[in-house]
Amino acid sequence: MTTTLRPISSVLPEQIQLLANDPRVGKHLRATFPYPYTLDDAKKFLSLCQDDSVFGIFEEKDFVGVVSLQVHHQPEEAEVGYWIGVPYWGQGIATRAVEKVIHQARGRFERLIAKVFLDNPASCRVLEKAGFEYQGVELGEHVYRLTLSETY
Ligand SMILES: CC(C)(COP(=O)(O)OP(=O)(O)OC[C@H]1O[C@@H](n2cnc3c(N)ncnc32)[C@H](O)[C@@H]1OP(=O)(O)O)[C@@H](O)C(=O)NCCC(=O)NCCS
Numbered sequence: 001m002t003t004t005l006r007p008i009s010s011v012l013p014e015q016i017q018l019l020a021n022d023p024r025v026g027k028h029l030r031a032t033f034p035y036p037y038t039l040d041d042a043k044k045f046l047s048l049c050q051d052d053s054v055f056g057i058f059e060e061k062d063f064v065g066v067v068s069l070q071v072h073h074q075p076e077e078a079e080v081g082y083w084i085g086v087p088y089w090g091q092g093i094a095t096r097a098v099e100k101v102i103h104q105a106r107g108r109f110e111r112l113i114a115k116v117f118l119d120n121p122a123s124c125r126v127l128e129k130a131g132f133e134y135q136g137v138e139l140g141e142h143v144y145r146l147t148l149s150e151t152y
Pocket of ligand 1: 121
């Protein structure tokens with residue numbers, strides 16, 4: 001299977017809405033990810049994205065999800081976020097997408113972090129497979145970290 005990341009601007013709002021408008025996707029994401037997820041939500045999301053930080057995940061030619069790097073207050077740190085459309089779960093796609101976004105982050109950030117709701121073991125597994133280290137629970141979320149300078 002070939003998983004690639006492309007700039008989010010290459011994804012149509014209709015493609016995003018089709019996969020994002022499922023309560024199983026938004027359940028483990030922050031409240032800013034609405035349900036129902038309308039076409040206007042997808043357009044608004046795209047209007048706020050920057051191509052060097054938000055990527056469409058493609059499996060062969062199919063758009064299957066989104067992965068992002070959100071710069072933190074410390075400029076050397078970014079938070080990784082991701083979601084995959086339900087029809088594509090369980091195929092290793094999130095893991096491959098996170099591995100690819102780690103590659104994108106090298107040279108730009110010293111470390112990546114990720115935060116996972118306590119009831120989302122699949123996402124914890126994704127981060128562990130991609131090489132993140134578990135830091136513990138902080139403010140009700142599992143926290144993971146990857147130090148990029150140590151992984152060159
Ligand atoms: C979490 C999510 C990104 C996983 O995507 P995916 O493409 O299915 O992930 P992968 O196939 O790469 O890996 C999933 C791993 O979790 C495991 N897993 C799945 N459900 C699990 C569960 N209930 N308990 C423990 N492990 C579980 C899988 O077995 C797999 O591990 P393995 O390869 O060792 O068998 C996807 O379900 C999703 O988008 N969920 C909604 C949004 C979300 O949670 N985003 C992350 C926010 S932190």
